[in-house]
Amino acid sequence: MDQSTFENDRSKNCVLESPICDRLKSEPCWLGIDEAGRGPVLGPLVYGICFSPVAEKEKFKEMGFADSKTLTEEQRENIFTKISDNGDMMGWMVDILSPGYISRSMLRRAKYNLNALSHDSAIGLVKRALERGVNVTEVYVDTVGDPTKYQDKLKGIFPSIDITVAKKADSLYPIVSAASICAKVARDRAVKSWVFAEGVEIEGNAYGSGYPGDPLTKKFLAGNIDPVFGFPDFVRFSWSTAALILEKEAAAVAWEDDEEDDSSQNSGSASLLQFFKKSGDDAKLERHRFFSDRALTPLSSL
Amino acid sequence: MALTIDPSSYETAPEVKCNFLPCTISKDGDANVTRYFDTSVRKENDGLTAAFRGRLLNGQEVVLPGGYTGLVIREQGSAITEDQDRSLRVDQRFSSFTAWNLDKPPSGDDKLMKALQWIDIAKALHRPVDEESSQKSVTGK
Known part of the structure; x- marks a missing residue:
């Protein structure tokens, strides 16, 4: 073959x-x-x-x-x-x-x-x-x-x-x-015969069967974490085993389609305090949509 | 407090390849871009693809508008108090970069592409106006 x-x-x-x-x-x-x-x-x-x-x-x-x-x-x-x-x-x-x-x-x-x-x-x-x-x-x-x-x-x-x-x-x-x-x-x-595009060298390609429970596989995963990129392309990032390791060992990454954590938010009903506010109290001066649509904000300090 | 960029550092700053990723990475510092990211970039019929953390990215090369140069600046040391002067150095510069979308072909509707429109709009808005045309805009004549 x-x-x-x-x-x-x-x-x-x-x-x-x-x-x-x-x-x-x-x-x-x-x-x-x-x-x-x-x-x-x-x-x-x-x-x-x-x-x-x-x-x-x-x-x-x-x-x-x-x-x-x-x-x-x-x-x-x-x-x-x-x-x-x-x-x-x-x-x-x-x-x-x-x-x-x-x-x-x-x-x-x-x-x-x-x-x-x-x-x-x-x-x-x-x-x-x-x-x-x-x-x-x-x-x-x-x-x-x-x-x-x-x-x-x-x-x-x-x-x-x-x-x-x-x-x-x-x-x-x-x-x-x-x-x-x-x-x-x-x-x-x-x-x-896997050759890592990332240049990772594993002696004798000893990463076991690849099953999450295999000690050699566990060792390979634990020893080949890049803090930014996670794992080489040989690893299935979509497996919970891989995801859990990165959650703990690599830098956190936030994506635009991440689900919002709603647990801390109000569950729909308005706070009682809302009803005692003076109307027009929070009339904030907002920037034009042109800027918010483009994620442009003024920079006044570094 | 003053914030200055050392102009001499600009002359010697080398060109660098930049990637604009559609995610926030909670880390500052060096990254193994050549080994881990560049090796995932492929040129497909309909543009560039790459992968980051197992996710598909679609990219396009964005050339900076004429008259602009991209700068990678780094602070020399760090100011201890708020009124201390701070000085920055140009580490690298770029005239184009690769903009990556998460699993979505690049289009003129992308925030970044739209943000770049501001450069032309700002130019028009801030251009000095001569008296004649300013009169015209008021009287309509």
Whole structure:
């Protein structure tokens, strides 16, 4: 899996794909979708799809794919080699969603949450497979959210495809297991070979699994705080783990869309004192709107 | 108390790249801009993008109006009492800077762009008026 496109700019998303043989275009195919790296506070989230002719289902099942989480990294690499070697009966694609993209999406003015982002990535991959001419007739998806809602959404977009959304689909359907292995291999490689644009050097890239509870990950986070900029782009700023550390350890930053803290304000009813004021008492001489609209104020001292 | 800027410091002040961020950072002092911020800047089809604290910024290059120079000034020491004279030095200067919006493409409606209009308006308002045109404005003739 050549990741050089992603390595050129790790702040951007990147789709990688296998060659697609003619059988995958002419014969009806089943397609599995799964992700890797949803929970970690570090590194990319990777969506993967794997597809193969329906006619080869039995042969596919015999290839020994299992949920990527039950396999060691070495086993996953071996299986991925097997997937690549069997290009005459299967193909794959992965969508690497960079940690910077995840942060920026989730921290938009109009929040783009992780579920919507995940769905869009999965849908994007299926669309891409169809554009490449893959004859997809069945889709199997693993889900963390509500399966029926997701199923309806996919059904609406791909009305002619038979769609199955299930929890633990990665252990039920080998095509999803294969997709999960592609995704996990892509994520592991991306994390392992991470080069920090910020020039941060971590010996042996020993930042652990990226899960907030991992001691190595905790150590990495605690040791790489910039008082102004926070963390390098490798860290998902939108994770509460990261946000809480910065709240304590870095300079406070106020944005124009920060929610006002209303707790100290009056709850709507006017103060009783208001009624005893002389009218016109607080006729302040205000500056013209021209200036307030432009945040211009006179400067009389430094 | 007098506040003076050392004019000789202007001549030697080097040009500097400035960024105007759409947030308030509660810290004064140096920052690793080159390592952490400049590395996030990308030139996209519709302008510049960058990231700060994980948030998307959209930017544009703003050239200062003709006849103006931007100055980064620093106080030499600090005055202890209110009536002590204070002296400032020009540390750096700039003729343009990058204005960043939070997750919103730059437009003429941005506060900063509108604030820069004041320069032209102030010029018109404070221009000396000759007698003839001042008569005209009163009598309308």
